[in-house]
Amino acid sequence: MKLGNLAWKKSVVVFAALMLLALFTLPGTVRHASAAAAVEASIVLDGQTINGAEPVIVNQTTMVPIRVVSEQLGYSVNWNQSAGRVTIGAEASPLVLTIGSTTADSASGSVQLEQPPFVRSSTTYVPLRFVGSQMGLGVKWEQASRTVFLQTPAQDPSLPPAVETPDPTPVVPSNNASIDAISFSDNRLTISAGANVTPKSSSLAGPDRIVVDLPNSAFGPGLLANGSLGSGQVGTLTVENSSLVKQVRYSLFSESPSTVRVVIDLNRAVGYNIYAEGNLIFVDLNDDGTAPPIGTDGKKVVVIDPGHGDHDSGGVGITGVKEKDMVLQVGLKVAALLKQEPNIDVIMTRSDDTFIALDDRAKIANNAGADVFLSIHGNKANASSAVGTETYYADAARSKTLSDTIQKHVQQATGFRDRGSKQANFVVIRKTTMPGALVEVGFLSNKEEEALMMQEDFQQKVALAIVAGLKEYLGMN
Numbered sequence: 303m304k305l306g307n308l309a310w311k312k313s314v315v316v317f318a319a320l321m322l323l324a325l326f327t328l329p330g331t332v333r334h335a336s337a338a339a340a341v342e343a344s345i346v347l348d349g350q351t352i353n354g355a356e357p358v359i360v361n362q363t364t365m366v367p368i369r370v371v372s373e374q375l376g377y378s379v380n381w382n383q384s385a386g387r388v389t390i391g392a393e394a395s396p397l398v399l400t401i402g403s404t405t406a407d408s409a410s411g412s413v414q415l416e417q418p419p420f421v422r423s424s425t426t427y428v429p430l431r432f433v434g435s436q437m438g439l440g441v442k443w444e445q446a447s448r449t450v451f452l453q454t455p456a457q458d459p460s461l462p463p464a465v466e467t468p469d470p471t472p473v474v475p476s477n478n479a480s481i482d483a484i485s486f487s488d489n490r491l492t493i494s495a496g497a498n499v500t501p502k503s504s505s506l507a508g509p510d511r512i513v514v515d516l517p518n519s520a521f522g523p524g525l526l527a528n529g530s531l532g533s534g535q536v537g538t539l540t541v542e543n544s545s546l547v548k549q550v551r552y553s554l555f556s557e558s559p560s561t562v563r564v565v566i567d568l569n570r571a572v573g574y575n576i577y578a579e580g581n582l583i584f585v586d587l588n589d590d591g592t593a594p595p596i597g598t599d600g601k602k603v604v605v606i607d608p609g610h611g612d613h614d615s616g617g618v619g620i621t622g623v624k625e626k627d628m629v630l631q632v633g634l635k636v637a638a639l640l641k642q643e644p645n646i647d648v649i650m651t652r653s654d655d656t657f658i659a660l661d662d663r664a665k666i667a668n669n670a671g672a673d674v675f676l677s678i679h680g681n682k683a684n685a686s687s688a689v690g691t692e693t694y695y696a697d698a699a700r701s702k703t704l705s706d707t708i709q710k711h712v713q714q715a716t717g718f719r720d721r722g723s724k725q726a727n728f729v730v731i732r733k734t735t736m737p738g739a740l741v742e743v744g745f746l747s748n749k750e751e752e753a754l755m756m757q758e759d760f761q762q763k764v765a766l767a768i769v770a771g772l773k774e775y776l777g778m779n
């Protein structure tokens with residue numbers, strides 16, 4: 303999201319109004335969400351309450367975990383631990399905040415924050431209203447209900463229509479398709495592009511490998527944000543438990559014309575079928591190279607989305623377990639089980655420790671014409687006493703049945719407190735167009751649940767439950 307002049311002015315006005323409101327109406331005490339006496343604040347985005355946001359109020363400023371900014375508001379977030387720096391939003395005009403500092407850098411220069419970002423129990427908190435208004439959202443505080451209302455500009459009729467101001471330094475439009483995600487599961491390589499790409503492929507021997515060139519393409523911001531891609535734009539996809547594939551490598555092979563090359567390193571020569579569906583490119587490996595395309599022969603397409611990845615650890619547990627690792631382990635187990643289902647084709651949004659932008663996860667499922675989308679996460683709260691399994695849907699008509707079914711099976715498997723199947727506007731389930739759900743297996747911030755969720759047999763039990771839930775939903779039992 304690029305911040306135009308108007309959005310900037312608007313945010314200054316909103317910000318000033320908020321400060322006035324804060325002066326006149328808020329008590330002058332420091333409040334914490336965890337303090338027993340404090341009334342918690344809530345956040346409403348486009349008319350929907352954001353669940354699990356757990357804001358902390360510091361000197362009248364609502365501070366939210368950075369996870370809310372990335373998962374709920376859909377901004378890309380980069381976290382540079384050594385520098386204590388958080389970068390939010392588009393690469394071209396990011397908002398840069400520093401832990402402990404009340405000065406932030408934006409496209410329009412240095413700006414002052416009400417409160418500096420801080421880290422508590424491995425969670426980074428940023429001032430919500432500041433970030434929201436900087437990103438062009440309408441922000442309103444209602445004292446009576448202690449609610450922060452956020453509106454995306456398109457949905458707020460009270461805000462003037464956005465006017466595009468001419469860009470002072472126009473960027474030459476690139477004709478390159480962005481390569482947004484690369485994953486491998488079910489003997490299938492999936493490449494997600496931002497536009498149509500006509501791949502060129504060849505099979506080579508000594509050592510056996512399949513080379514796929516993507517003409518007029520370049521890595522998109524999601525993949526470029528990965529530390530693993532490095533400055534040379536060379537990355538490796540770890541492939542586990544495949545008899546056919548050693549690893550997948552990818553690189554910016556040429557800059558003119560810009561070409562991304564993906565190489566599948568094989569254990570032995572094998573046939574393949576390469577084809578496109580929407581902006582997705584699939585390379586299906588099998589001995590005679592005649593694997594039917596994904597979703598044919600009446601097969602249901604299931605997209606499994608392990609949350610977070612690479613620099614985005616997700617929640618960090620009480621003993622340091624990273625959410626991104628736990629959910630990948632569970633996700634890979636789910637994919638391995640689904641692979642054995644004769645009537646299901648599975649796609650993973652990520653199959654190793656790679657960061658994929660939230661929009662791109664939804665795009666993969668939409669482009670694949672998937673029948674079901676399931677995102678896997680681990681929960682985190684400030685209080686270590688918070689426990690339980692919960693599942694979210696964004697649109698009740700489309701996804702509540704799926705969410706209810708997944709919740710029933712997964713909660714039974716974990717044996718954790720049943721926190722229910724609930725509505726929330728997480729980006730990945732809001733932007734997918736098919737039935738979609740997001741399951742929070744348990745709380746990494748609770749010692750017992752964290753320990754269980756890292757156990758192999760517990761993860762397998764959860765994976766079996768997810769598969770049972772998906773099959774029940776798809777009428778396959």
Ligand SMILES: [Zn+2]
Pocket residue numbers: 609610616617625679680
């Ligand atoms: Zn998560």
